Amino acid sequence: MNKVKIPTWITFFGGFLAAFGLMLGVMGYLKPDLVIPGFTGDTDAHSMAIWMTSARNIAMGVVMIYALVSKSPALIGLAFIMRLVTEFFDMFGTAASGVMGVPSVAIYAAYIVLFILPEILAIKKMTFLSKKKTP
Numbered sequence: 001m002n003k004v005k006i007p008t009w010i011t012f013f014g015g016f017l018a019a020f021g022l023m024l025g026v027m028g029y030l031k032p033d034l035v036i037p038g039f040t041g042d043t044d045a046h047s048m049a050i051w052m053t054s055a056r057n058i059a060m061g062v063v064m065i066y067a068l069v070s071k072s073p074a075l076i077g078l079a080f081i082m083r084l085v086t087e088f089f090d091m092f093g094t095a096a097s098g099v100m101g102v103p104s105v106a107i108y109a110a111y112i113v114l115f116i117l118p119e120i121l122a123i124k125k126m127t128f129l130s131k132k133k134t135p
Helices: 008-030 044-070 073-097 104-131
Strands: none
Touching: 008 044, 008 073, 008 104, 044 073, 073 104
């Protein structure tokens, strides 16, 4: 296995994403209206949707923690790919739903600047590091 130094910014950003995912996941079970403004859970289908979303968020948090602890660039990169794909599709759903109460352009800008671009940079860096050979 390659022993390389994982950049501090990637460790902190990944840690933030892990904590954020775990927090959203737990809140989705306990207080779903904090995760999705206006959520009522008034049907079984709504309850199922928030529970599945919560489980996904918890799973992504656990996977990111595992990847960061492993210090394996390949695993960390894979965890960021998982986040990138999720954020990319969540961005469109969030903007289309209108539940955040802000213009769609603000939703797109926030997702791109706060999540998507840093995740792309992390994936590129982890890909580079995973190919780096150490003596």
